[in-house]
Amino acid sequence: MMIDPLSVFLLLLGASTPILFAALGELVVERAGVLNLGVEGMMITGALAGFGAAYSTGNPFLGFLVAACAGAAISMLFAALTQVFLANQVASGLALTLFGLGLAAMLGKPFEGVRAPAMPAGPLRINWIVWLGLVMVPLVWWFLNRTRSGLILRAVGENHEAAHALGYNIRLTRLAAIAFGGAMAGVGGAFISIATVLQWTEGMTAGAGWIALAIVVFSNWTAPGVLAGAWLFGGVTVLQLRLQAAGVAVPVQLLSMAPYLATIIVLVAISARQKFSRRAGTGAPGSLGTNFHALR
């Protein structure tokens, strides 16, 4: 069996892009102290909205723009619940995922069985959106670690009481972070429908949003870590598809478990390292998953 390293790397880039976008977005959300489990719901929304726009206008790039807006828009449901109505973040995120999957399945019927418009290849014959994802990694890193806004965002995530006492607007900061996370998840989802599968099918994100959540843990809440995690995941996916194509004597259904099993293994390994490491364990933001209610 011949596997050409360069072509495998190109496939890996493509396979990792949806996760990369979604996980970078969720990274910013979690650094602001919010745990949004609705990534899967936002991705599927983006996948449908993006595909619909790309198909209707014939312009795939417009599709990605619409997907970003749709992802951000639906994330505002989660934002309203957790930031205004102070609802439990885990439950609200789950609600967003269940609602998004249902909504996309309902509205997606007219787009079943049609093909996405072709995308012009970018530099080095790599998709423009793949490039965009790669550029987003240093951008997010720079924003979080080298800008004043990033510092405020991290302060809000690390200790919202203290950030509030300093006069920062917790709610506004978190709303902005959630919207960014929604937009990124939307683009990630649209990459699956517009650039990978080239079709719309119900439930096509197939757990990518959940894998993105695991990648954020794997990254120890850093942007370069997210890239490493996304590539690791992409590598496993490509390898698994290659093995399927090569006709290895393992049932297809078992091979296709690989990305999910790999995610569990990676999650366990990184959690164990964070748990048993002698240096101060985890990079998880201090206020992650807790709501803030200002009494004064």
Added chain:
Amino acid sequence: MIQLVPRQSASNTWQIATPLLAVLATMITGGLLFAIMGHNPVAAIRTIFWDPLFGMASSYSRPQLLVKAAPLILIASGLAIGFRAGIWNIGAEGQYIMGAITGAAVALALYPLEAWWLFPAMVAAGLAGGWAWGMIPALLRNWFGASEILVSLMLVYVAQRIAAWMAFGPMRNPQGMGFPGSRNLQQYPSASNPELIAGTGAHWGVVAAAFAVLATWFLMSRHIRGFHVRAAGTAPRAARFAGVRPAVLVAFCLGLSGALAGAAGLFEVAGPAGQITDRIGVGYGFTAIIVAFLGRLHPVGILLAGLLLALTYIGGELAQLTMGLPAASVQVFQGMLLFFLLGFDLLTRYQIRRRITA
């Protein structure tokens, strides 16, 4: 200016009122949604919530209520206990599938043996399969600190692929003309889970669901374990001083909810579904999360919420047939219901006062 003041303890009135408000708001918003899609909103809501019980085809659809409610209630009863303790098993769908597979495996291995103990053995295997699948995230959390949310969810996708593999491989019916799917257990008397009283839809799963409601009520209000669960949920640090060991609680909650989900899967595969296919998981495990929340994590509430969501399934099918509403509109309804519930829940935990500004 409006101000939110936290309550000392949750308001009992609002505890009961918010689910009702949420259902009402969902009906209104759902009606609006149907109106936008060009359907008569009143007719659509009536088709979903009224006709299955009292409409023309109700003699067919009424028994379906128990058939659909049983797995939801069975799964949600287990989930609610974990949710109370802040242990998030969101992979009940996977535990349901594994329970169906392990339970059916017993029957398929012994086919065509007829014995009275076969069905009880299948139930035991279903419980064990679901329990084992639930214990994976429990142990990974206890040993390595891995998030039970993500691990249990990932295992849903793994279970779905195991089910597909079983249906196309090891469990495929040797007399099935090459079609995927196992033997049909409905046609295997000792292994089948039939309707116990004609016309009610009640099978052994319904009996088990009723038992689960009673047992979880007893556990939560009369047993020390239930006290530990509630303590860990409201005041984790205080709970430790009271002798609650978190690791034991994690294993207990995930194991119990897994076992109940597994039993639900077994009752389904031996009864209404009949065979292992790659579509054995139909989303009960996820809908049960909504049932648990809508029922306020209380056994009686879960009973009522399970019946209501079962109604939306049946009503949704009916609306699909008679009005051409998309099948996924039920899912949208269920998601909306959870949204509204979580939103209105503000009223149970906070008082709304007008701020007097100087």
